[in-house]
Amino acid sequence: MSLEKVLNQIKDIAEGVVREEAVAVDREAWWPEKSMRTFQREGLGGFVVPKESGGLGQGLYGLAQACETIGQESASTGLCFGMHCVGSAMIAAKATSHQKEHFLERIAAGEHLTTLALSEPGTGAHFYYPQTQLLSVSENEFLLNGKKTFVTNGGKADSYVISTMGVDPEAAQYEFSCVVVESDAQGLEWGPEWKGLGMRGNSSRSLALKDVKVPAANLLGEHGDQVWYVFQVVAPYFLTAMSGTYLGVAQAALNEAREHLMQRTYSHSGISLSQNQLLQHRLGTLWAKVERTRRLIYHACQQYDSGDAMAVLGIISAKAEVATCVVEVVNEAMTLTGGIAYRESSRLEVLLRDARAAHIMAPTTDILYTWLGRALLEQPILDS
Known part of the structure; x- marks a missing residue:
């Protein structure tokens, strides 16, 4: 199709x-x-x-x-x-x-x-420095030990792409590996159900890996080449998925604000909010903010799909920019909509809680801007 x-x-x-x-x-x-x-x-x-x-x-x-x-x-x-x-x-x-x-x-x-399981409790937003251990017990089998956090689709997926330290004890930190672990593997222990402030339905759970046996055939690529995966696959696809989702949240908030201004009429004067010049200006500003963010995201994605080597810079900045966009747009939409938006479980209340996660979902906004600056200055993107 x-x-x-x-x-x-x-x-x-x-x-x-x-x-x-x-x-x-x-x-x-x-x-x-x-x-x-x-x-x-x-x-x-x-x-x-x-x-x-x-x-x-x-x-x-x-x-x-x-x-x-x-x-x-x-x-x-x-x-x-x-x-x-x-x-x-x-x-x-x-x-x-x-x-x-x-x-x-x-x-x-x-x-x-399937889904990813990269983040760990000890490394925080630096998901690219896994501490989960991968031990080769035979040429056909690995043994996994460690702990993952914030696994989206946790306990629901049929398999998990898990990052680990390199098999070689002398391997550098960036020479980590990834394996696919199926949900029926012995030794997977899931933490409690996710009860977040926002993004409450993504089943973002912790996972303990205790002597989990994994077929060697489930290794992705070669041992230690996962930095290639981070910047050629994880970063572009992960950041795009989050950027698109949060762009949708911003658009939903914009729609809520526009609908309210179109429908609300003062009973004492018969004047619609849509006729107020200040509100017209503020809504127009929100539309421009969402649209320019959309164009950044889509342009960067089209560059990547066409094979442009510089596209990753746009992808990195897109997730950072959409995080600021969505928080500002939802906040302003709530202001434009007034007290009715402040009621419990209103549409904008849900969007506000969901939007706030955009800045803190790894890679965080600060990390992304640092990566971008390092790349522009021809410095190593990851910590030395």
Whole structure:
């Protein structure tokens, strides 16, 4: 299918089942089971899986638009779908014939859900310095020990792309590895259900790995080449998924503000808020802020899809810029909407809580701007 047809399909699902369960997803902190299974059933699980493995073969431009569309209805669902796509892209990047058959074809068929497990409690936002240990017990098997945090789709996915220290004890910090661990592996211990301030439905749980046996065939790429994955796969796909989702939140807030100004009329004067020049100016400013952020995101994604080596700079800045955009837009939309927006469980209250996570989701905004500055000054992006 063309990207247009795929996005129309996603829009139909987003405005249907995603919207229907969005309130419960936030209020009850439910993982969006119905929405995620609908995406899989409708052939969208393989959104970024290469066509030769049965997928739709979409790139970052499509991913940004898909996550924006879903994020307008439910930020949690947008992130859950996006992280599945990031995990799929990680597996696909250097997939072996075994990995294509065992993972990618099943993902494309809607039979397998995956995600990332990179963050750890000791390294904070520096997810690219894993401390989880990978021990080679034979040429056919590894042993994993460690702990992961903030695993989106935690306890719900069929597999987890997990970062580990290098097998070689002398390996440098940046020479880490990634393996795919299936959900039925022995030794996986999940932490409590996620009860966040916002993004309440993404099942962002902690995971303890205790002597988990993993087939050597589940190693992604070569030992120690994960810096390539960080900047060629994780950074672009992960940052795009988050950027698209938060762009959707900003657009939803803008829509709420516009609708309120269009519908609200003072009873004592009969004058509509839409006729107020100051409010017209402030709404116009919000629209411009959302639109310029959208254009940055989409342009960077199109650059990446076309093979432009400099596209990663745009991708990095896009996530940092959308974080500021979404927080400012939701705050201003709440001001424009007035007291009615301040009631418990209002649409803007949910968007406000979801938006605030944009700055602190790793890589944080500060880290991204530092990466950008280092790259521009021709310095190593990661800490020395």
